[in-house]
Amino acid sequence: MRVLLLTGKGGVGKTSMALATALGAAAHGHRTIVLSTDPAHSLGDALGHPVGAAPVEIAPNLMAQEIGVLAELDRAWSDVQEWLRALLRDDADDLMAEELLVFPGMEELVSLRAVREVEATEAYDVCVVDCAPTGATLRMLRFPDALRIFMENFFDLERRGARLLRPLLNRVSSGLIPKEEFFEAFERLYREVEDVRQILMDGDRTSARLVVNPARVVVEEARRSFAYLSLYGVATDAVVVNRELPDGARGGFFERWAERERREQADIEASFPIPILHAPLHRQEVRGLEALRELARQVYGDTDPAGVFTRSRPVRLHKEGGVPVLEIDLPNTSKEDIDLSTLGDELVIRVRDARRLVALPASLAGRTVAGTRFENGVLRIRFQ
Ligand SMILES: Nc1ncnc2c1ncn2[C@@H]1O[C@H](COP(=O)(O)OP(=O)(O)OP(=O)(O)O)[C@@H](O)[C@H]1O
Ligand SMILES: [Mg+2]
Incomplete structure (x- = not known):
């Protein structure tokens, strides 16, 4: 299964682009699903009709699903979280503790598991993820490492008898001994997240696509995100420049904007040595299937959006x-x-x-x- 992560700064057009990409992939005959992992779901808004926590068909070959964090949250895991919070309360000063404090990132965890669950159904060829703004996406990518560190340092996975290591044993007196279910929840979680990590770090399967607008702050952030994605081992295979001024709108009142846009375009070309795709500013909001299909045509033309646009192993x-x-x-x-x-x-x-x-x-x-x-x-x- 191909996994496409549409990410970028807030408001740049990630949701529109995720839907356009998914529509394009579906039109090329791939069984496609578009997932929203942004807690502020908006697939429904962009489509003009509601999308829920269960997959719904929105076009031939195309399902959509908004992952509900609360719906996914299982009881065992919320116990674990509470326990962790108590555990970390007093000494959160070293690097290890800093890593562990990533834990309460529930949304990230849920998103990761969702990708794995979609893959496990074997019902799809392409999974397009409408990511939360970049910061949260990066937290999501950092999560598997944090979890691994935790498992390796606090649990002894091999010798189940002695699973509690020293840092925890010191807390026994304070009554913070976890119950057996905690260990089980943890081990399950660990394996699930490891599975997803394998998917995300495999450049043949997963590509990030960075959505930007031709505007200074947006490009600056995307430049940094590009490096961070790479640091986490995720290959970015294209940049999508969204909301470019169309030819007819470059003069008059918009002359200065057009000039500035040209400078940003040059900077984008220089900053991203990967394919750069383009989409013009539409006359109105991109809402509904027809407008989204138009966006897909503008960005991908006849190219299959499910392809790997550039191969790299960061x-x-x-x-x-x-x-x-x-x-x-x-x-x-x-x-x-x-x-x-x-x-x-x-x-x-x-x-x-x-x-x-x-x-x-x-x-x-x-x-x-x-x-x-x-x-x-x-x-x-x-x-x-
Ligand atoms: N090329 C375009 N032309 C005109 N409007 C656009 C274009 N792309 C996106 N929009 C509009 O911009 C708004 C924001 O787009 P969208 O919701 O896709 O961004 P987002 O990156 O997902 O935002 P958020 O960070 O809030 O999730 C929407 O109203 C959308 O219809
Ligand atoms: Mg969005």
Whole structure:
């Protein structure tokens, strides 16, 4: 199943573009579903009729579903959350605690599980995700790492008898011992999230598409998001520039806007070395199937939106003269923005305010970093 994540800053046109993309994919014969993981659902608004928590058919080959966070929230998990909150209350000062505090991100968790559930039905070839604005999408992508760190440090998955590790044992006296169901909920969750991680980090299956408008703040944010997506191992295969002034509207009152737009276009070309797709500003809101299909034609023409527009593996490990080298694409990033450290067998990579904990493969665990280099937007970490 192909997974397309339509993401971008608030209001740029993610929902419209997700629907247009899904309609295009369905028209090419793919069994398609469009999911909204934004808590402020708006698939229904854009379609002009309601979409609910259960999949509904909105066009031939096309289903739509708005994932309801509350509907998905199971009892076991809310217990776990409460327990975690209590646990983290006093010492939230170190990096580990910081990671764990990502936990209460319920929406992100629900979105991740939804993708997995859609895949498990085997009923679809394409799953288009109308993501929440970029910040939440990045939190979603960071979640599996946070969960993994938690599992590895607090639970011993292999030796079920001794699943509580030291940090927790210290709390036994304070009565914060979790019940058996907690462990089960956790283990289940962990495996589910791991499954989704495999899907999202596989560039043949998953592509992010960054929706932008030709406006300064939007492009700036997209430049950063492009690097963060890459840091989390998600390949972005296209940028969609939405709401461009149409030819007929570039003069008169809009002359200055058109001029500014040209500058932004040049910046977009320079910042994103991937296919750039375009959609004009419509005369009115893009609402209803007809307008959305028109948008799909403008963006994709005859091209199948389900295709992989450019192949990349943002995070890769290879050998150079027998020495293992980890490479991470960090476009639009400068050396000063990057900070590297280790935490046990994890490599902690910070890029401005985003952070990724990369679990080193068994072959690298215990090896020390011999050197790092950042050149042409690629971070290279050589191991001993
Ligand atoms: N090319 C376009 N021309 C005219 N209007 C557009 C275009 N693209 C989107 N819109 C309109 O802009 C508004 C915002 O679009 P949309 O809801 O798709 O953005 P969004 O990124 O999903 O927003 P949010 O971050 O709030 O979820 C909607 O009213 C939509 O109809
Ligand atoms: Mg939206």
